[in-house]
Amino acid sequence: MGRAEERRARQRGGRRAASKGRRSAPTVGTGSTAAPDKPDQPKKSLIRRMFTWKKILGTIFGTCLLAIAGFIGLYLYVDVPPPNLAAQQQSNVYKFSDGTLLARSGKTNREIVGLSKVPRKVQLTFVAAENKTFYKDAGVDFKGTARALLNTLAGKGKQGGSTITQQYVKNYYLNQDQTVTRKLKELVIALKVDREKSKDDILAGYINTSYYGRNAYGIQAAAQAYYRVDAQDLTVEQGAYLAALLQAPSQYDWAVATPTSKRLVKARWNYVLNNMVEQGWLPKTKRDAMKFPTPKAPKPDAGLGGQKGYLVGLANQQLEQQLMAQDSSLSQTDAEKAVIAKGWTITLNIDRKKQAALEKAVKSQLTGHLDKKKRRVDGYVQPGAVSVDPKTGGIVALYGGQDYYAHYSSNATRRDFQPASTFKPVILAAALRNNATTQDGKQITADTIYDGNSRRQAVDHGVKVGFAPPNEDNQSYGSITVQKAMNLSVNSVFAQMGVDVGMDKVMDTAKQLGMDTKGMQAVPAQTLGSMGASPLEMAGIYATFANHGKKVTPSILKSAERTGRSVQLPDAVGDSVISRTAADTVTSVLTGVVDDGTAHSSVEANSLRDGQQVAGKTGTSDCNRSAWFTGYTPDLVTSVGLFGEADKAGGTNCDGRPIKKWDHVSMKGAMGKGRVDGGGPPARIWAAYTFGVTKKAEFDLDTAQGAAVEPTQTQSASPSQSPTQTPSQTPTSESPTTEPPTTEPPTSAPPTTEPPSPPQSPGQSPTQTPSQTPTSQEPTGDGTPPSDPLASGGQ
Known part of the structure; x- marks a missing residue:
């Protein structure tokens, strides 16, 4: 067999029969030489x-x-997904006007800050701790990821080795699940993110989304939690500790760490700083001089109890309104979503000292004396107050209720109670603004004489308008000046003045001054303040008077920013809505309420007044459901309201109907006393607060009218719709010249406080008769009640 045949035989698995070493004989006739014999080959295994x-x-x-x-x-x-909801959730941070922390709100304690707010060397502590090649790599560690995948498949749990980019992707785009699918997605997304974003953006995202322990997400929250400073004020040593924390936040928290954990976190801290030296990011001499920065003890989260919730609520509301004003496409819902738990840093105009003083005044003058276990009515009393700087429009203090968690609705902003007689200055302002005249054509001033008898029918050029309001305690005053009518809060005078001015003009002035008049009817009953209003609104109206007629829209917001972007806030002080003279005249008249009127006893009783000039107005609604004092000094306006609100059902209301929970009810008898009127607790709260935080000053008034200025001459005009008897006489039951007498004329009794003594010009006869037919002695039983049954009486 030739060599070729032998090879083919081996390939077929055959075996030569020739003995070992024998060569094949040459094939006959071929002329070729036979190949030598080869040994047998063993068969290969499968x-x-x-x-x-x-x-x-x-x-x-x-x-x-x-x-x-x-x-x-x-x-x-695999595409880069949108950020997960958890990564976007942040706590809003609220600060007092001086920058100190007021509160945090939101489930996630996170406040995202731009990388520019983190010192450069502090940034590098995180790179040194987690990923020294961060600025050079492509965003992934293939070796570490492969090891993590194998360990995951083997069931060995969480494994490290990820780059900063991968950890950022896990925190921001994915979740903390330890699955092969999640790890593969992390790898792919990290590669894409590294190509699409800058290293600075990735690093900023990483340090803002990482968890540091103590319920702190992100470096800003961590800086506050461990060192009570902002991220921009962190030192390198502090930054190295926060970077070290990321390996085991709970274990390495110094406040709860075991001795072993303290040793480990110190070793980790040294590792971070040594890496910085190795990378050339930190001089060795400085490194050697560094000492471990022991963190501060944990501090309880700033919750929303007490007044904080009310302050935060108004701040959110005003920010939402501003966002909608800047973007008309935003709905209320959209604006709310853009504000709540979105990482805003909101600085309020709230002054810490004034806020504390207001809370103290409410407690000392009211809530400290309420005991609903002894008196059910004490549980009805709901206080609210707003204090405004009239020069800036900033809300410097606010009282929304005894506790945000106990009474969620803010009494400072609620609009469901009547402002009562605190509305009277608006009527006077409307008269002055419109140069209004009385029925007999005399211009309305502080010295104009009106008929102050109770239940006097208001008339419009001889035509009864169907409104005859009673005065407080049904008191009649006869002929009385506007100044004295304001001092004593005489309803009948301002009812007639509203008709003289025109109720449409009165309500327009109210709107211009800052009252929300939407849906309100321009009817005479509104002269008693029978509409709804809040302490916030009333503070704004009176702040406009204090600021010489320039419109003041009270604002609690000083600044609002998110990730470095600030919201442009409007100026809280606008253009003039009434002239300076008109505004100053109102102020001048309102000083008389404090010096000689319904607020005198409570304000004057405060020893801290020390001659301080004050303007203000009391208000008490029908059935004693609300009581107010809104007053001001040259530099501070504060509106205080007390509201009767049933804390539970049961009993009978003052109108005879059963009381349901949240009903408006009388506060009479609260604190074990009688009627709660505006000149009582509200005025005392106002005085205790105001005189403790203001400096003595005088009003700068551009007017010749009112109680605050020396009168140059008295008003010579005859009373508008006054009775026929002489002004200096006590009203009697004598029948008017054109109206028949009644069996029970309301003016038959003399005034119980002070007989009317209107000023008269030189030469004026004391027996001068009024210029028009009197209507003041309209009988009480004529079947013409006030148009609003709730709008009767009040100071």
């Missing part, structure tokens, strides 16, 4: 035949091709 080098290399190569193809497909298939 495994050797299957796993040849070529097959192994081919398999590896094919697998690599498949892996590459699969990764390319995965890369093309």
Whole structure:
């Protein structure tokens, strides 16, 4: 057999029969030489035949091709997802006007800050701790990721080795699940993010989304939680500790760490700083001089109890309104979503000292004397107050209720109670603004004489308008000046003045001054303050008077910013809505209320007044459901309201109907006393607060009218719609010249406080008769009640 045949035989598994070493005989006739005999070859095993080098290399190569193809497909298939909701949630931070912390709100204690707010070397502590090659790598650590994948498949749990980019992707785009699918997505997304974002953006995202322990998410919250400073004020040593924390936040928290954990976190801290030296980011001399920065003890979260919730609520509301004003496409819902738990840093105009003083005044003058276990009515009393700087429009203090968690609705902003007689200055302002005249054509001033008898029918050029309001305690005053009518809060005078001015003009003036008049009717009953209004609104109206007629829209917001972007806030002080002279005249008249009127006893009783000039007005609604004092000094306006609100059902209301929970009810008998009127607790709260926080000053008034200025001459005009008897006489039951007498004329009794004594010009006869037919002695039983049954009486 020739060599070729022998080879073919071996390939077929055959075996030569020739003996070992024998060579084949030459084939006859071929001329070729026969090949020598070869030894027999053993048969190969199945495994050797299957796993040849070529097959192994081919398999590896094919697998690599498949892996590459699969990764390319995965890369093309997986997109960078939107941020997860948890990463976007942040706490809003609220600060007092001086920058100190007021409160945080939101489930996630996170406040995102731009990288520019973090010192550069503090930034590098995180790079040194987690990923020294961060600025050079492509965003992934293939070796570490492969190890993590294998350990995950083997069930060995969480494994490290990820880059900063990968950790950022996990925090911001994905979740903390330890699955092969999540890890593969993390790898792909990290590659894409590294290409799409700058390293600074990635680092900022990483330090803002990481968890540091103590319920602190992000570096700003961590800086506050551990060192009570802002991120921009962190030192390198402090930054290195926060970077070290990320490895084991709970274990490495110094306040709860075991001795072993303290040793480990110190070792980690040293590791971070040594890496910085190694990378050339920190001089060794400085490194050697650094000492471990022991964190401060944990501090309880700033909650929303007490007054904080009311302050935060108004701040959110005003910010939402401003966002909608800047973007008309935003709905109320959209604006709320843009504010709540979105990482705003909101600085309020609230002055810490004034806020504390207001809370103290309410407690000392009211809530400290309420005991609803002894008197059910004490549980009805709801106080509210707003204090405003009239020069800036800033709300410097606010009282929304005894506790935000106990009474969610803010009494400072609620509009469901009547402002009562605190509305009277608006009527006077409307008269002055419109140069209004009385029925007999005399211009209305502080010295104009009106008929002050109780239940006097208001008339419009001889025509009864169907409104005859009673005065407080049904008291009649006869002929009385506007100044004295304001001092004593005489309803009948201002009812007639409203008709003289025109109720449409009165309500327009109210709107211009800052009252929300939407849906309000321009009817005479509104002269008694029978509409709804809040202490916030009334403070704004009176602040406009104090600021010489320039419109003041009280604002609690000093600044609002989010991730470095500030919201442009409008000026709280606008243009003039009434002239300076008109505004100053109102102020001058209102000083008489404090010096000689319904607020005198409470304000004058405060020893801290020390001659301080004050203007203000009391108000007490029908049935004693609300009581007010809104007053001001040259630099501070404060409106205090007390509201009767049933804390539970049961009993009978003052109108005879059963009381339901949240009903408006009488406060009579609160604190074990009688009627709660505006000149009582509200005025005392106002005085205790105001005189403790203001400096003595006088009003700068541009007017010749009112109680605050020396009168040059008295008004010579005859009373508008006054009775026929002489002004200096006590009203009697004598019948008017054109109206028949009644069995029970309301003016038959003399005034119980002070007989009317209107000023008269030189030469004026004391028996001068009024210029028009009197209507003041309209009988009480004529069947013409006030148009609003709730709008009767009040100071």
